[in-house]
Amino acid sequence: MAPSLEAPTQIDLDAPLKAAPKLVAPEPEHCPGPESQQAGTADNCAGCPNQAICASAPKGPDPDIPIITARLADVKHKILVLSGKGGVGKSTFSSMLSHGFSSNPASTVGLMDTDICGPSIPKMMGVEDETIHVSADGWEPVWVSPNLGVMSVQFMLPHRDDAVIWRGPKKNGLIKKFLMDVTWGELDFLIVDTPPGTSDEHLSVTSFLKQSGVSGAVLVSTPQEVALLDVRREIDFCRKAGIRILGIVENMSRFVCPACKHESLIFKPSTGGASALAHDENIPFLGAVPLDPRIGMACDYGESFLTAYPDSPACAAIKQVVRRVGEELGLRGEDVLPEEEE
Structure with a gap:
């Protein structure tokens, strides 16, 4: 999608979506939250x-939860x-x-980047120079292709290197706007890329989507035990938050x-890797x-690795993962990604 020649609409990200108390000091560690039922009374x-x-x-x-639920009513998954780990x-x-x-x-997909402090999705998708356009219906996602839209804070920054x-x-307020104001329309899949950890952004997404429902979570790890340690914490987070783990x-x-197609172990799975976990x-x-x-080269140039290098073993593996995710959602793998597409 070509950038609009019109001046981008100024978006007030400081405007509260809900009347929130004005605090006189930063929220301390283990704060229940100023809008919690235990706010001011907890130990x-x-x-x-x-x-x-x-x-x-x-x-x-x-009160914004029903608005988010209505906005995402046409998103199937x-x-x-x-x-857990960066x-x-x-x-x-x-x-x-x-x-x-x-x-x-046949599928329409949305990709939402909730890594607010480190937005890298626009670069990987080849749309980092785009800006958000605001219509009467809300914020328009940036369309990478006719059936793939993206939303990220990167589109709102004056310069791509701004911190x-x-x-x-x-x-949390910006994530709520992404869910409440973006005109995603009818989507088969909305993929939410989260930052490492189990903190603000994760809690915001799960709480804002609690009525419309999260279909599930896909956990990503590398084979070594250092990475798997944090994945175990992510598993615990999902279970405590009531999020189904797709795999x-x-x-x-x-x-x-x-x-030469020779395979070498870079990160030796000392405890059996992700399959053992x-x-x-x-x-x-x-x-x-x-x-x-x-x-990495495809991401640097904003290309689809699956299209650019279909002969790679990694391409075949990714396509198989896509089909497995579809199966965990109750869909037929060959319907999600037909075999003849390879």
Whole structure:
């Protein structure tokens, strides 16, 4: 989609979506939240400068939740991509998962980048120079192709290298706007790329989608135990938040030489890798994606790796993961991504 020649509409990201109390000090660690039912009365609130403010603030369900539910009523499947640890290729995998679903022309896909402080999805999708256009219906996603749309904070920054230095409430407000104001329309799949960890952004997405429902989460890891440690925490987060785990993907499971196709272990799975973890935790193992240096090249140039390098073993592995995710959603794998597309 070509950039609009019109001046972009200014969006006030500081405008509250709900009347929130004005705090006199930053929220401390383990704060229940100024809008929580326990705000100002919990044990963690003792001695906090905001205690009286939070205790007197109005409580109750967020009135914007029904609006979000109505906005996403035509989205069939909402998939979270989680990792727990940074550097495992979660955003890269999110982009390839989106390209995989959208390679079927019968499917319409949305990709939402909730990594507010490190938005990399626009670069990977080749649309980093685009801006958001606002219509009477809401914010228009940036369309990579006729059936693949993207939304990211990157589109709102004056310069692509600008740092986003925001506290939790402001990040949460933007995620809510992505869900409430973006005109996603009818989607077969909405893929939500999340930052590492189990904090603000994850809690915001799950709480905002609690009525419309999250179809499930795909966990991404590399084979070594250091990465799997954080994935175990992510599994615990999903279970506590009531999010169904669609399965785990082992990314960069081995290196495949593009020239000779020889395979080498880069990250040795000292404890059995993601497949062993999936077996121990009784969750599906979606597949292992080998490390191909051309994946990084495709992301740098904003191309679809699946289209640019269909002969790569990593391409075949990614397509198989796409089909497995579809099967976990109750769909037929060959309908999600027909075999003849390969």
